[in-house]
Amino acid sequence: MAKYLITGGAGFIGSTVANLLLQNDQEVTVIDDLSMGKRDNLADSSHLRFLKHTITDHEFVNHLLDQEKFDYILLIGAVASVADSIADPARTHAINSEANFNILEHLRINKLPLRALLFISSAAVYGNLPGVPKSETSPVEPLTQYAVDKYATERNVLNYCHLYNLPTVAVRAFNVYGPRQNPQSPYSGVLSIITKCLMNDQVFKQYGDGEQVRDFTYVMDVANCILGLLKEPRAIGEVFNLGTGHKATLNEVIDIIEEVSHKKLQRQILPERSGDIKYSYGDLSKLNNLGLTSKVDLKTGIKKYWDYLCENC
Ligand code: UD2
Secondary structure: OOEEEEEOOOOHHHHHHHHHHHHOOOEEEEEEOOOOOOHHHOOOOOOEEEEEOOOOOHHHHHHHHHHHOOOEEEEOOOOOOHHHHHHOHHHHHHHHHHHHHHHHHHHHHOOOOOOEEEEEEEHHHHOOOOOOOEOOOOOOOOOOHHHHHHHHHHHHHHHHHHHHOOOEEEEEEOOEEOOOOOOOOOOOOHHHHHHHHHHOOOOEEEEOOOOOEEOOEEHHHHHHHHHHHHOOHHHOOOEEEEOOOOOEEHHHHHHHHHHHHOOOOOEEEEOOOOOOOOEEOEOOHHHHOOOOOOOOOHHHHHHHHHHHHHHHO
16 A cells, blocks of 8 residues: 555545545545635545645645655645636745645655655646647747746656656646536636536536637546556656547537537637637647556546536536
8 A cells, every 4th residue: 555645635636536546545645725625525535634734834744744755746736727827826836836846845855755756737838839739849838827837847846857866757737627627717627617507507608619629638537647657667757748639629519518418508609718729639649658548538528527417416
């Protein structure tokens, strides 16, 4: 049984990873301030230790690292919304960058034992530059505090491997969706917003003609791939796109949701959002070459998500 630390472990992606580990009888410590996550997202388990605390409390986190000497660390805690990062860049920087840097420094200075550390970066690092699919060597253009901090932390995480031999890996996630995604803000994932509108008979505000292209990735695939990367020696020191490699337009996604839910989405068509990216999808060959792939196709993932919402509403 290995010991895992998951920052942001009560959130959408973090809790999916935590629950998967708990199902496999691993020891999981979650630190989460519940600003976005929920305690109820986590399964009941004697192998779970839940700490409601902010990762910006460096002293607290350092003490925890010293005490527990985790085998694996997953840096998932973050201000997850680009819009929130624009509204409060200082808070975003403290959480998305400084808190992670503190962990890296503490591990380095104190030479703490570690099997692997993984950081979740974002496709946001690619910005609005032309050219798809994005590969890990494509130029980057981080346009917001969110993207700047994701990129900077990703670089720090990898440099701590190359310079100080810390076993680290990073992933750039593309449009993750699925159970427990929080639709609270207009900048939440579009699939969580569409499903909320369908559930509550609300009108969906569609920005643009619906022909924008994304790679929607089911959260359980994200969890499986990152746990696979943690155990993969060839992944250490590298960054990987994490998606399905399949693209879909927003219109195609809406067709699938309507088919799965047997409901018709009411749409209000509005002008494109400023700064919205028309085509965002990645080349997944680097990840796939390690034998790691997303397995859930869009229709199956949407059906699983819809069934979950119906069971939990
Ligand atoms: C995703 C990430 C963002 C960043 C970015 C990098 C999410 C939630 N956001 O932004 O953090 O990593 O990728 O490229 O994963 N839309 C509507 N109506 C709505 C909401 C959205 O029409 O109510 C449109 C939106 O304008 C966009 C598409 O749906 O064209 C997808 O929007 P999104 O916010 O889910 O994700 P994205 O790709 O803009």
